[in-house]
Structure formats: C-alpha cells, structure tokens
Amino acid sequence: MRHPKLTRTAQGVAAMFLLIASVQKFIGDPGSIEIFSSLEMEPTGRYLIAVIELVAALLLLSPLAALGSLLVVGVMCGAIIAHVTQLGLVVNDDGGGLVGMLVVVLLCAGYVLISRRKELPLVGDTL
Amino acid sequence: MKSTFIVDLERASRTANIGIVLLCLASGVAGYLVSFYFHFLTVTFFLLVLLNAFWRHGQTSHALLANFGFLAQIRYLVESIGPEFRQYLFASDTEERPFNRVERAEVYRKAKGVDSSAAFGSLLDFDRREIKLRHSFYPVDKDQIEPFDVAVGESRNLETTYHIRRPIMISAMSYGALGENAVRALARGARLAGAVMNTGEGGTPKYHLMEGCDLIFQIGTAKFGVRTPEGHLDEDKLAAIAGQDEVKMIEIKLSQGAKPGKGGLLPKEKITPEIAELRGVPMDEDVISPAHHLECVDAESTVAFIGRVQRVGGLPTGIKFCLGRPDEFRALVQEMKRQDIVPDFITVDGAEGGTGAAPKSFMDDVGMPLFEALPLVHKALQESGLRDRLVLFASGKLINPGKQMTALSLGADAVYSARGFLLALGCIQALQCNRNTCPVGITTHQKKLQKGLDIEDKAQRVANYIEALHHDHVELLSAMGRSSSRWLSEENVYSPTRAPASPLSQEPS
Known part of the structure; x- marks a missing residue:
C-alpha cells in the first residue's frame, strides 16, 4: 500500500456515499422506487442492492476493506450497466448528479481495490 | 495405446478463458432482454474476465497463471489449503514433523492425566534405524528406585548448591x-x-x-x-x-x-x-x-x-x-x-x-x-x-x-x-x-x-x-x-x- 492516507480517504468517501444510497433504498425514497420500477426489480431488487451496499460500506471500514472494494466495484458496474442500457445518464432531471456520484464511488473503490489487492482472500498472493 | 486419462490443460484453459467472455456477453444480453437480475452474473463474469486478463497478460511472476489463466488458480487454491488437508486427512500417525500424531498424543494424554497406554502393538516402523533402550533380565523393584536428586554446584562447595x-x-x-x-x-x-x-x-x-x-x-x-x-x-x-x-x-x-x-x-x-x-x-x-x-x-x-x-x-x-x-x-x-x-x-x-x-x-x-x-x-x-x-x-x-x-x-x-x-x-x-x-x-x-x-x-x-x-x-x-x-x-x-x-x-x- 503506497499511499495509506489516500487509500483510507477513498475508503471513507466510498463508504459514506454507499451508506447514504443504502439508507435511501431502505426507507423507500421515491427516486429509488422509480429507478427500480423501471428496471422491474421493485421492491426485491431494491432491498437486495441496499443490503449489498450496506455490507460493502461496513467492509470498507473494516480490515476486510479489499473485499469490500471488490463488492463496491461490482455493484457500481451493475449500476453503470443500468444507466447505459435502460435508465439514461440523466435521471429525474438531476443533471447527471446520480451518475456523477456513481463514478466517484467507482473511482474511489477502484483505487482501494488496486492499492489493497494483495489483501484479497485466496487470490491476493498472485496479484 | 495408453489408456491413461490425461487432462489437456492447455485446451481446457483455452476453452475456459473464451468461455467466461462468452458467458459475460450472454448474461449481458439476458439482462437486457429478460430480466435485469441477469446482470448480477454479467458483473461477476466481467470482473473474472478482468482478473483473468491481468493474470495472463499483466504479470510475469506466476508462469502457470500467465500461460493458462484462471483454471491454473485452482492449483494455488488447493496448494494453499494443502497443509491442513494433509494434517487432518492424509498424514499417517507417524509421519508428521517435527512431532507426529503419536508423539503429540502421548504428551496430550499425559498432560490431561489420562491413561497413555496403547494396544495391539507399536505404531513405529521397526525396520528403520531406531534407538531402543535395553531392558534387563533382572528388573529392579520399583520401591528400590532411588529418589531423583542431582546436585549442581556441589563440587565447588557452594552454599547455593x-x-x-x-x-x-x-x-x-x-x-x-x-x-x-x-x-x-x-x-x-x-x-x-x-x-x-x-x-x-x-x-x-x-x-x-x-x-x-x-x-x-x-x-x-x-x-x-x-x-x-x-x-x-x-x-x-x-x-x-x-x-x-x-x-x-x-x-x-x-x-x-x-x-x-x-x-x-x-x-x-x-x-x-x-x-x-x-x-x-x-x-x-x-x-x-x-x-x-x-x-x-x-x-x-x-x-x-x-x-x-x-x-x-x-x-x-x-x-x-x-x-x-x-x-x-x-x-x-x-x-x-x-x-x-x-x-x-x-x-x-x-x-x-x-x-x-x-x-x-x-x-x-x-x-x-x-x-x-x-x-x-x-x-x-x-x-x-x-x-x-x-x-x-x-x-x-x-x-x-x-x-x-x-x-x-x-x-x-x-x-x-x-x-x-x-x-x-x-x-x-x-x-x-x-x-x-x-x-x-x-x-x-x-x-x-x-x-x-x-x-x-x-x-x-x-x-x-x-x-x-x-x-x-x-x-x-x-x-x-x-x-x-x-x-x-x-x-x-x-x-x-x-x-x-x-x-x-x-x-x-
């Protein structure tokens, strides 16, 4: 890990955004419901993703941050697929704010994943 | 003709390496046409493809991974859990080092105050070169064994002997x-x-x-x-x-x-x-x-x-x-x-x-x-x-x-x-x-x-x-x-x- 401070900051930023996103989904924020309705995943998918985001955020703040960042990268890839194939880049007239946040989280998690890749269980030794 | 079953690792790994790309694409299409849930698979395969690409082209320290990709990783996984597997399942009672199971068990039983006698015969390999103690035709009665006492420092007449x-x-x-x-x-x-x-x-x-x-x-x-x-x-x-x-x-x-x-x-x-x-x-x-x-x-x-x-x-x-x-x-x-x-x-x-x-x-x-x-x-x-x-x-x-x-x-x-x-x-x-x-x-x-x-x-x-x-x-x-x-x-x-x-x-x- 070459930049411990930067890595820890990235973990914190990603975890914060994820916690917010997770809570929004749990409490049934109208924007979230609309998104998951248009993906035909309402409400099961919404809760599923909320749980995954919550777990990932907690992992990011724990010694298993490497695993958490992998999970986050996965979720964010899924979100990008959703926006590119079905939702469009501007959702609910937010001027692309949601997608922007998504990219920030992806970059943070990606950085954490790369700098902590050796700590990944099972495959870490080979990376 | 030899009838031995040989796994052609090169062919299997080529199939697997192309296979995960195809699976990623297929689940992407299914996610678009059938249900968004398929994208869970898309993402998983996508990450695996990325990882596999790194193993095959982005690193040089693991030759097997560079040549064959993620299938070779199975070897590393199995090897990493090998010591535990061998100790628990495959190592015989007398072949572990530094102490084998027979030796350890004797100490455990003594420490717990359990009877440490054994039955039916020794588990040691008597054909090997093992040092043995020689017993006598004429054992000494146990009540005649002197109490153990070794004095250290006696030859210098130390008070602290x-x-x-x-x-x-x-x-x-x-x-x-x-x-x-x-x-x-x-x-x-x-x-x-x-x-x-x-x-x-x-x-x-x-x-x-x-x-x-x-x-x-x-x-x-x-x-x-x-x-x-x-x-x-x-x-x-x-x-x-x-x-x-x-x-x-x-x-x-x-x-x-x-x-x-x-x-x-x-x-x-x-x-x-x-x-x-x-x-x-x-x-x-x-x-x-x-x-x-x-x-x-x-x-x-x-x-x-x-x-x-x-x-x-x-x-x-x-x-x-x-x-x-x-x-x-x-x-x-x-x-x-x-x-x-x-x-x-x-x-x-x-x-x-x-x-x-x-x-x-x-x-x-x-x-x-x-x-x-x-x-x-x-x-x-x-x-x-x-x-x-x-x-x-x-x-x-x-x-x-x-x-x-x-x-x-x-x-x-x-x-x-x-x-x-x-x-x-x-x-x-x-x-x-x-x-x-x-x-x-x-x-x-x-x-x-x-x-x-x-x-x-x-x-x-x-x-x-x-x-x-x-x-x-x-x-x-x-x-x-x-x-x-x-x-x-x-x-x-x-x-x-x-x-x-x-x-x-x-x-x-």
Whole structure:
C-alpha cells in the first residue's frame, strides 16, 4: 500500500456515499422506487442492492476493506450497466448528479481495490 | 495405446478463458432482454474476465497463471489449503514433523492425566534405524528406585548448591517468544510439580518470577536484562537478578540447537512496549541477538567469562551450546583445566532443538544431533577428568520418556524439554510461532488469542506432564535394572547399524 492516507480517504468517501444510497433504498425514497420500477426489480431488487451496499460500506471500514472494494466495484458496474442500457445518464432531471456520484464511488473503490489487492482472500498472493 | 486419462490443460484453459467472455456477453444480453437480475452474473463474469486478463497478460511472476489463466488458480487454491488437508486427512500417525500424531498424543494424554497406554502393538516402523533402550533380565523393584536428586554446584562447595528433584526441566523460552499467559502457566505448573524452569533470554524475567517456581536465569548473547548499553555484562544487574530468591542457577547460552552459530531472533510482530522495555530494545525492528558474547572470542576468554559470571552471580553457573566441532570443545575443556574454572553444568542442545523463529537453513542444516553430540561431550569430559565436577543436561526434541531415558543413558544427568511443554499447554503444531498468530494463544501477545489459554487449567496439565514423565522414568529404570538414572550408561542403549563414525557404532561387549 503506497499511499495509506489516500487509500483510507477513498475508503471513507466510498463508504459514506454507499451508506447514504443504502439508507435511501431502505426507507423507500421515491427516486429509488422509480429507478427500480423501471428496471422491474421493485421492491426485491431494491432491498437486495441496499443490503449489498450496506455490507460493502461496513467492509470498507473494516480490515476486510479489499473485499469490500471488490463488492463496491461490482455493484457500481451493475449500476453503470443500468444507466447505459435502460435508465439514461440523466435521471429525474438531476443533471447527471446520480451518475456523477456513481463514478466517484467507482473511482474511489477502484483505487482501494488496486492499492489493497494483495489483501484479497485466496487470490491476493498472485496479484 | 495408453489408456491413461490425461487432462489437456492447455485446451481446457483455452476453452475456459473464451468461455467466461462468452458467458459475460450472454448474461449481458439476458439482462437486457429478460430480466435485469441477469446482470448480477454479467458483473461477476466481467470482473473474472478482468482478473483473468491481468493474470495472463499483466504479470510475469506466476508462469502457470500467465500461460493458462484462471483454471491454473485452482492449483494455488488447493496448494494453499494443502497443509491442513494433509494434517487432518492424509498424514499417517507417524509421519508428521517435527512431532507426529503419536508423539503429540502421548504428551496430550499425559498432560490431561489420562491413561497413555496403547494396544495391539507399536505404531513405529521397526525396520528403520531406531534407538531402543535395553531392558534387563533382572528388573529392579520399583520401591528400590532411588529418589531423583542431582546436585549442581556441589563440587565447588557452594552454599547455593541446587538440588534438582525432577529429571525433566522446562527449557529456555523467553517472555517475548511466549505470551504472558503461557509463561505463567508453565511457571505455575513447574512450581506445582517441583520442577525447575529456564527463563530464556528475555531480559528481566517478570512473568517467570510471578509464580514462585525455581528458575534458571539464562544469559543470551545479547544479555537482555544484564547488559550495558554496549552489550557487555553489567555486573550490578546480574547480581540483582541472581539475588532473587527464585533464581537458583545461571545459564550462559553460547549457542542453541535450533540456530547454532546465530543469535536469538524475536520478530518485530511480537514486540510489545513491555517487551521492548524489559529487554531495552526498539519496537519497530526484529531483535537479532549477536552470534556470540562480546566477551567470548576464544577458549581462554570464554572460560574467563564463565568464571566472572560464577563470581558475580554466586550461583551454580553453567553453559549451553549445540556442538559443532568436537576439537573446539576439547580445547575448551583443556582451557577449563588450565584456568581451573569449571562450569557447574553444561547443557548440550541437539541440532533438532526447536525455536520460535530461526532462518530455515540454520534450523535444518547446522549443528550436531543430540544423540551424536552428547556421548562425545560426555567422553571428552571423562577423559579430561572433569566429568565429576559438573552436571550434564541434554535437550533437543526430548518430549517422551523413551527419548529422555536414552539421553540419560548417553551421559546426561537431567533433561530439558521446551516443545513438550508447549504441547502440554495445548500446542497444535500450527507452526506459526514466528508470526504472533498462534491459534492457541501460546506464542502470541494478542490478548484475544491468549484468552483461550487458562493459566490455572494449563498449569495443572504442565504439572501432570512432569509427574507422568517421572512415573514412566521410574518404570523404565526398573525394567532396565538400574536403581537410579546415575547408573545408566551407553550399555543401556541399543542402536542398530549406525554410521561407523558414531560413538554408538560399537556394540557393548
């Protein structure tokens, strides 16, 4: 890990955004419901993703941050697929704010994943 | 035609490498057309494709992964869990190292006070070259066996002459190598059984002293606890430690079987603020003791140093070494005669000795094994006439009564064991002593791992182990027709064909 401070900051930023996103989904924020309705995943998918985001955020703040960042990268890839194939880049007239946040989280998690890749269980030794 | 089934790894891996890309695309299409849930698969395969691409094109240190991709990873996975698999499932009862399951089970049963008799026959391979004890046609009745009593320091008429009442002593393990619970359990167990314990070279033996057992204070090559800032002997500190009631003897460690010719090693993972303070060392680097005492550069200075420690400490004082060159030892003995300074005891450590941390090549390839070295030392001392003036201790993998009796027959007066006592404490031979991660809380300073080591319970097991060993010693002595271990000699040991150079190669007439 070459930049411990930067890595820890990235973990914190990603975890914060994820916690917010997770809570929004749990409490049934109208924007979230609309998104998951248009993906035909309402409400099961919404809760599923909320749980995954919550777990990932907690992992990011724990010694298993490497695993958490992998999970986050996965979720964010899924979100990008959703926006590119079905939702469009501007959702609910937010001027692309949601997608922007998504990219920030992806970059943070990606950085954490790369700098902590050796700590990944099972495959870490080979990376 | 050969009918052997051969997996064509190259073809299989090519299929697999293309396969995951296709699966990723397929689930992407399904996610778009059927249900978004398919994208869980898309993402998973996508990450696998990325990882696989890195393995095949982005790294050069793993040839198998570079050539075959993720299928080869299965090999690494299986290899990584191999040791556990082999230990639990496939290793036979007599093939593990350093101690096999039969040897460990005997210690566990003794420590728990359970009957350790076996049935139907020995599990050992009698075709191999194994040393056996010779029994007598005329066993001695057990009530005629003399109580064990070895006096150390008697030849110098010391007031502090110490009488060892148990043939088994707890060998040198420092606080630092062991955690505090382990040290206290061993010390309490030693007190319960009336045995003596060596402190190891860990500086002021704070935790060893807590339980009130008899101690041998060890001076390592770095002289932790008794050093000047430059690493020489601090006589005032030594006198203070030797003045403690519990400290009965002093052992100067010249070398150690697990790493002969090299100083002790405490990995930085295991250094806590307290250890740094007790030893007077920094916390952020491995503590590597020098390979020799600064005072000891040849036979003359070494003997003079022994005399100095004897004078300052006022206690029975001995040396410990692993034998390398017999000629050097004979020269040392001549020098002892010349200066008329004889250590009160000599500990011969076999190269098979264990340790918390040592370079592998030293553990594996340096030093003489105990059963070769001990008779050489014994005979050299006999020939020089010094054998009656000192006591010989033996150490090195002596965890069961048979091996201990062999050592007593080959010249030792009492034996040391370290790992035997670790097994009695519940060691499962996880081989992590150097990482501060000991799963049973013995060689670690992590509080949460030490939690599992209950001092009271384990102290009793240590005492049980000593009692059970002593009991077996009496049984064996009786069978060998000797009323005391002092009457044992090489004649009591049977050794099948051994190398001609071995002192054991001649059959007793």
